[in-house]
Amino acid sequence: MQNIPSVDLGDFLSNDPIRKEKFVKEIGRAFEEIGFVALRGHFLNQQLVEELYNEIKAFFNLPLETKKKYEFPENGGQRGYVSFGKEHAKGRKEGDLKEFWHFGQYVSPESKYAVEYPENILVEELPRFNTIGKETYQMLEKTGIYVLRALALHLGLDEFYFDKYAYEGNSILRPIHYPPITSEPQNAIRAAAHGDINLITLLMGAQGKGLQVQNHDGAWIDAIAADDELVINVGDMLSRHTNNKLKSTIHQVVNPPRELWGTSRYSIPFFMHPVSDMPLNCLENCIDENNPKLYEDITAGEFLHERLVDLGLIKK
Template identity: 35%
Template sequence: MKLEAVDYNSPTAAKDFVESLRQTGFGVLKNHPIAKQQVSDIYNTWQTFFNSSEKENFVYNKGTQDGFFPQSVSEVAKGFKKKDIKEYYHYYPWGQCPDDLKANIHEYYEKTNTLATELLNWIEQESPEEVSKHYREPLSNMIKDSDQTLLRILHYPPLAGDEEPDAIRAAAHEDINLITILPAANEPGLQVKATDGSWLDVPSDFGNLIVNIGDMLQEASGHYFPSTTHRVVNPEGTDTSKSRISLPLFLHPRPDVKLSDKYTAGSYLQERLRELGVI
């Protein structure tokens, strides 16, 4: 199992990218349309936000799950007992957002959604016929007009040295949604679990775009595409003093979309959120 960056402009990009998703649950793109400068600007402006007391004015709405989630309510990964060492902000176009941050984050949200539509088309066109027959509608259509797609601005604070034993920045987990799109973070730490149980570092060169399969696409494809376990490990040595900002976009279908005979997207999401303890 090996993760290599695929050139978005390559004539075989779709084939190579989807093959990586099939084999590892992850794909890495380079030379893609998302501008590095915009990502860098978002990292810098949101770092300032997380460092300020302003974040307390945007504490999340429990019913709609938009806004700032302090570390005290951070997620506990399924099968774990310790909270992740992180705080984060949930951005939806319809949700709350600081006025001075909204324009840039919304533009990024729209651009990345457009790219996601193309990548879902790649996945569908490269799916074998026996897999495609499981799709109840075109994959890219599943996210059309969805107000559930979530942009999460994650802040992993510097380690203070008094963290709970065994607590890490993000414990091993799988994503719930169709696919996740993530620009390489400003610090390394993301790892994916190989089929032999070992952990591989995901290439974190700034400018790479990391895409992974979520549980909903695994369900919709009859488990052809694997929702691979991944985690964010704690830094060591001098790196413990560094923050880490991460910007995953979780592509969620409309709640009425049928994933399989067993689940709609809405019922699947509610089941998983209950397991995570966030509802």
């Protein structure tokens, strides 16, 4: 396999049961075999995408002292700015060659999760930054809900099984800036090999080389999407919940060739998390004599805390 499979969400959204079933089979097979797909037919329009890129480029171009105003380590990097080199992959000491921003969930004051989620941080210098970020967040969340519905059908569950866990989930929209590389990196790359923590990740900005996926043979393959596609992958929470039926694939963002060191790279993943009290216990219909239960019972909130410690974003 030289690249990742491509699927069309329009098939699932159609009123044609044959097209809907085709989408369920295609995405289910891809997530069992490689853990990644390229998805077109999502809810982001081109104008919103262009506006978001304009806003995040404007933010990352602000002076460092201005960006630092929006960095709050005490919230574990869950909202606002995280400066260059702060995050590292699990098991590594070298910080990744990136800086990023976090938009989080938007809930009403009456929600039971309102006290659990930090407030989103407003950038005073860029009045459209927060508006465009919120709109993008909500369109990606909407896309993710439909992907999870398709996966529920693939797993033999009720189509709306994940809805109660994904709505008001602890999802994160992360615009990332990989700055130009100015000197030979010391054992560091833009994003070291890792698996994602969450249920699924929806990634904007995989149109150029850089993102690589490790296949079952251990070989790295380029994951490149078309201009109108998102790259979607399985996270560790969903892999754990399905007893590894759906694969959370190791991936990385490699440094560009030396002639492109002087260029920035931007990508915007949406990490779709469930609510913290979702049980990640292995689904009964994913356990049998050939596939014994692999994981202890745990909630999404407990699992997230463990992983944020591993990433160096919060202390034990």
